[in-house]
Amino acid sequence: MAEFTGGCACQAIRYVCTGTPKVSVLCHCRDCQHASGSACIAAVIVDSTTLRFTTGEPQYYATQTDEGHTKRQGFCPECGSPLVVRITESSRIVAITVGSFDDPSWFRPTADMWVSKAQPWDYLDPTREQHPTAYQRR
Ligand SMILES: [Zn+2]
Ligand SMILES: [Zn+2]
Numbered sequence: 001m002a003e004f005t006g007g008c009a010c011q012a013i014r015y016v017c018t019g020t021p022k023v024s025v026l027c028h029c030r031d032c033q034h035a036s037g038s039a040c041i042a043a044v045i046v047d048s049t050t051l052r053f054t055t056g057e058p059q060y061y062a063t064q065t066d067e068g069h070t071k072r073q074g075f076c077p078e079c080g081s082p083l084v085v086r087i088t089e090s091s092r093i094v095a096i097t098v099g100s101f102d103d104p105s106w107f108r109p110t111a112d113m114w115v116s117k118a119q120p121w122d123y124l125d126p127t128r129e130q131h132p133t134a135y136q137r138r
Contacts (some may be wrong), residue, residue: 008076019050029114039122042098
């Protein structure tokens with residue numbers, strides 16, 4: 001995927017990403033459950049320099065992770081759609097929510113993260129890598 005576009009539900013925020021996903025994950029952490037109102041968030045992690053907002057900017061909600069990092073969840077202040085997640089201490093990468101893509105169909109998750117927080121009714125495909133907490137490169 002050389003370039004892809006996306007945005008929030010109300011189109012107040014639009015972006016272009018020219019990066020190739022480094023990681024394609026389903027995150028089952030409680031923050032993602034709250035942000036999505038569901039079991040998990042599907043996201044791709046890309047080099048932060050490859051993401052450019054072309055219309056609007058997300059608003060950020062900061063939380064502390066168990067490891068003491070500050071996690072910033074970017075969402076549209078108009079419609080509430082979750083768009084990006086940034087970890088301040090490693091701002092060279094950004095996670096983009098797959099639901100915000102204009103075409104989410106090409107996404108192929110290869111790993112589940114924060115599996116320790118996954119809900120018992122959430123189905124996890126056993127053929128994918130499972131990470132108990134944060135994603136660790138194997
Ligand atoms: Zn919006
Ligand atoms: Zn998460």
